[in-house]
Amino acid sequence: xxxxxxxxxxxxxxxxxxxxxxxxxxxxxxxxxxxxxxxxxxxxxxxxxxxxxxxxxxxxxxxxxxxxxxxxxxxxxxxxxxxxxxxxxxxxxxxxxxxxxxxxxxxxxxxxxxxx
Amino acid sequence: xxxxxxxxxxxxxxxxxxxxxxxxxxxxxxxxxxxxxxxxxxxxxxxxxxxxxxxxxxxxxxxxxxxxxxxxxxxxxxxxxxxxxxxxxxxxxxxxxxxxxxxxxxxxxxxxx
Numbered sequence: 001x002x003x004x005x006x007x008x009x010x011x012x013x014x015x016x017x018x019x020x021x022x023x024x025x026x027x028x029x030x031x032x033x034x035x036x037x038x039x040x041x042x043x044x045x046x047x048x049x050x051x052x053x054x055x056x057x058x059x060x061x062x063x064x065x066x067x068x069x070x071x072x073x074x075x076x077x078x079x080x081x082x083x084x085x086x087x088x089x090x091x092x093x094x095x096x097x098x099x100x101x102x103x104x105x106x107x108x109x110x111x112x113x114x115x116x
Numbered sequence: 117x118x119x120x121x122x123x124x125x126x127x128x129x130x131x132x133x134x135x136x137x138x139x140x141x142x143x144x145x146x147x148x149x150x151x152x153x154x155x156x157x158x159x160x161x162x163x164x165x166x167x168x169x170x171x172x173x174x175x176x177x178x179x180x181x182x183x184x185x186x187x188x189x190x191x192x193x194x195x196x197x198x199x200x201x202x203x204x205x206x207x208x209x210x211x212x213x214x215x216x217x218x219x220x221x222x223x224x225x226x227x228x229x
Contacts, residue, residue, distance in 0.1 A: 048216060105217060
């Protein structure tokens with residue numbers, strides 16, 4: 001399985017500020033995803049981040065609020081902009097790895113964000 | 117629309133007892149189905165996956181799941197629960213391929229002595 005790391009692992013931020021979360025994969029991948037897990041909830045996909053193209057956002061998520069970068073095949077960032085307490089969540093990145101027909105989506109450890 | 121339903125937000129079993137976590141899916145095309153586990157303060161770990169091969173799938177830590185098309189189900193089982201199995205379990209689906217995952221609401225498994 002792949003190793004996916006995220007930085008920071010957790011943070012406490014003031015409302016109105018922005019936080020950029022980094023996701024690093026230990027091998028080259030085409031597809032990366034960003035998810036949000038609100039307290040006590042399941043995971044919701046924010047966007048798909050493919051290298052060489054703009055991120056594709058799911059309904060309810062917009063680029064101005066959650067800008068994403070994907071500069072190469074091993075790295076992506078998610079920024080949570082102009083934060084409010086409602087943005088307090090765990091943010092997880094994932095990547096699809098494996099041979100064709102045996103692909104698997106692996107997750108990073110998550111970034112725990114608390115907005116005051 | 118594609119969806120995943122997990123019956124029972126909380127399941128409690130005794131150590132050594134059978135674990136059964138229920139998952140039903142709704143998909144217009146044959147799905148790929150997954151079970152992930154999330155231990156406290158950790159990310160998601162893949163337990164097992166169904167990708168249209170064998171309908172009985174064996175995963176890590178003694179877990180297995182059976183794909184039943186007629187029941188649109190993919191329930192997760194383990195014959196004998198261990199204290200270390202206490203965690204949150206998520207069923208997820210894609211509509212073929214490895215695009216975005218649709219997650220169920222999750223089931224929190226408690227194991228008591």
